[in-house]
Every structure is written in structure tokens, then in C-alpha cells.
Amino acid sequence: xxxxxxxxxxxxxxxxxxxxxxxxxxxxxxxxxxxxxxxxxxxxxxxxxxxxxxxxxxxxxxxxxxxxxxxxxxxxxxxxxxxxxxxxxxxxxxxxxxxxxxxxxxxxxxxxxxxxxxxxxxxxxxxxxxxxxxxxxxxxxxxxxxxxxxxxxxxxxxxxxxxxxxxxxxxxxxxxxxxxxxxxxxxxxxxxxxxxxxxxxxxxxxxxxxxxxxxxxxxxxxxxxxxxxxxxxxxxxxxxxxxxxxxxxxxxxxxxxxxxxxxxxx
Numbered sequence: 001x002x003x004x005x006x007x008x009x010x011x012x013x014x015x016x017x018x019x020x021x022x023x024x025x026x027x028x029x030x031x032x033x034x035x036x037x038x039x040x041x042x043x044x045x046x047x048x049x050x051x052x053x054x055x056x057x058x059x060x061x062x063x064x065x066x067x068x069x070x071x072x073x074x075x076x077x078x079x080x081x082x083x084x085x086x087x088x089x090x091x092x093x094x095x096x097x098x099x100x101x102x103x104x105x106x107x108x109x110x111x112x113x114x115x116x117x118x119x120x121x122x123x124x125x126x127x128x129x130x131x132x133x134x135x136x137x138x139x140x141x142x143x144x145x146x147x148x149x150x151x152x153x154x155x156x157x158x159x160x161x162x163x164x165x166x167x168x169x170x171x172x173x174x175x176x177x178x179x180x181x182x183x184x185x186x187x188x189x190x191x192x193x194x195x196x197x198x199x200x201x202x203x204x205x206x207x208x209x210x211x212x213x214x215x216x217x218x219x220x221x222x223x224x225x226x227x228x229x230x231x232x233x234x235x236x237x238x239x240x241x242x243x244x245x246x247x248x249x250x251x252x253x254x255x256x257x258x259x260x261x262x263x264x265x266x
Contacts, residue, residue, distance in 0.1 A: 041079050043069060045089050052090060053134040057144045062086055087138075087147050092157050094135040099160030101128045106164055114172035115254050115262040121164060122222050122250045129230045136230055140223060162219055166203055169215045172259055173207045180258040185210045211258050218257040225249045 030038075047065045055061075062083045066076035080086050105124035109116040129136040138144075139158075172178035188196065188209040196209045207215065228234055229242055239245050254261070 037079065040069075041089070044076065044080050044086065045093055048086050048090050049093070049135065052138060056134065057087065057138050057147075060087065084147055087144060088150060088153060090135070090138060091149055091154050094132070094139055095154065095157035095160065097132075097135075098125065098128050098139070099157060099164075102161050102164055106168070111171070112175070113263055114168055114175070114177060115259045117168045118165070118218075118254050118257070118259050119247075119250050119262050121161070121168065122246075122253070125161065125222065126226050126229070126246055129226050133230050136226075140227060141231070163203065165219055166205060166207075166215065169211070169257060169259070170203075170205045170207050173211065177260050178207065178211055178258045180211060180214060181255070185214065188213060214257050218253040221249070221253055221256075 044065055047068050048060065051060055051065060051068075060083060062076060062080060063073045065086070066073045069076060080089065102121050102124045105120040106117045109120045111117075169178060192213065193209055196212050199205070200207065200212065205212065225246060229246070234242075251261075
């Protein structure tokens with residue numbers, strides 16, 4: 001259940017006063033008070049998701065959430081400090097749920113089927129986005145006015161999908177199965193090469209510059225295709241076969257990235 005996942009994450013990350021624990025693995029056993037606190041915060045996040053779907057992020061109100069929770073607004077601030085904190089909890093929750101779905105989809109495909117794993121990743125992103133359009137909009141839509149996500153808390157959950165994608169590309173390259181075909185790629189200029197070198201070092205990748213740049217294009221194009229569908233940019237009567245269109249996009253993007261076809265040469 002989503003609420004169980006939220007509660008588990010809260011229990012692992014905060015103590016009875018809501019402060020971050022230094023290491024979840026060494027945390028002392030949870031007390032009844034801490035479990036009750038975690039359940040309350042999970043309920044607040046659950047209601048926050050409902051309000052997000054109904055009213056959008058800009059209109060999110062912690063007071064309205066408190067009302068639905070059945071407590072006075074002053075009581076809810078003991079658990080969630082302000083609206084910005086609720087938005088942060090919603091961001092982390094959504095990023096992790098999307099990451100969990102992608103991990104499960106990719107993990108169900110044989111490790112050597114790099115094209116299949118990329119396709120599974122893309123379909124998992126699309127499926128989650130169509131099921132959770134308001135939460136997808138919170139992650140990948142217009143910024144919420146006046147809110148700045150704390151990088152130290154949201155970057156880890158926020159890069160789970162791209163980290164998974166880079167793992168697929170890197171695995172394919174190390175296996176000798178990542179190669180661009182057709183016309184030659186433009187030269188990678190010095191500034192971009194520097195950025196790619198930092199990414200390669202940070203994530204321990206072996207993928208060379210030209211293929212890593214292609215992977216970045218596949219990543220951004222994947223989310224662009226999903227966003228066009230979620231936000232209704234195609235129009236009501238254009239591309240009625242949306243799933244088939246998306247599958248075609250995935251096949252093209254896999255080719256752009258240099259990945260083999262799904263199921264090829266396992």
C-alpha cells in the first residue's frame with residue numbers, strides 16, 4: 001500500500017521530534033509515539049496527494065489538509081511545519097513511487113536485454129504519469145510559485161529514473177552492445193565534454209562522450225513525449241493511437257541512444 005511505503009520512509013528518516021536521523025540502519029527501535037507520529041505524517045501526505053489532484057500544487061493548503069484530517073491547523077503544524085514542507089514530502093513520495101515502478105519494470109526484464117529494459121523503463125514512466133497526472137505535474141510541470149525544493153532532500157529520489165537509464169546504457173556499452181549507427185554524431189565540444197566527464201566520474205560510467213550525449217537526448221525526449229500526452233498537447237483528435245505512437249517513439253529513441261532492439265541477441 002502507498003501509505004505503508006510513506007510511513008516506512010518517514011519512520012526511517014525522522015525521530016520523534018521530526019529531526020533527521022543520521023543513519024536509518026543504526027536507528028533505535030521505534031517507540032509507540034514515533035510510530036503514531038509516522039502514521040499521522042503519512043495521513044497528511046495521503047490527504048496532500050488528494051488535494052493536489054483536486055486543486056493543483058499552487059492551491060495546496062495545509063490548513064485544508066488539517067481540516068480533512070479532523071484536527072485544528074495548529075495541531076497539524078506539529079507534524080508538518082508549513083506548506084513548503086508538505087510540498088517537499090509530496091515530491092519525495094512521488095519521485096520514490098515513480099522510481100519504485102521503474103525499478104520493478106526494468107528488473108522484470110533479463111539483464112542482457114538492454115533494449116527491452118529501456119522500453120520497460122519508458123512504459124513504466126508513461127503508465128505512472130497517466131495514472132498520476134497531478135503528481136507528474138508536480139515533478140515535471142511548471143514550478144510552484146514561491147517554492148524551491150531542497151536539493152539535499154529531493155535530488156536522490158529525483159534522479160532514480162535517470163540513474164536507472166544510465167545503468168542500462170553503461171551495461172550495454174560494457175557488453176559491447178551500445179553503438180550508434182547511421183550518420184555521424186556532431187562533435188562534442190569542450191564545454192559539453194567537461195560536463196559529460198563529470199557525469200561519467202560521478203556515476204562510474206564507461207560510456208564515451210558521443211553515446212552519453214545521445215543518452216541525454218533519449219532521456220529528455222522520453223519525458224517530453226510523456227509530458228505531451230499527460231498535458232494534452234497533442235489535442236483531442238490527433239494521434240488517437242497514443243500507445244502505439246509512444247511505442248514507436250521508444251523504438252526510435254533506443255536507436256538514437258545506440259541500444260539494440262528489444263530482445264535482440266540475448
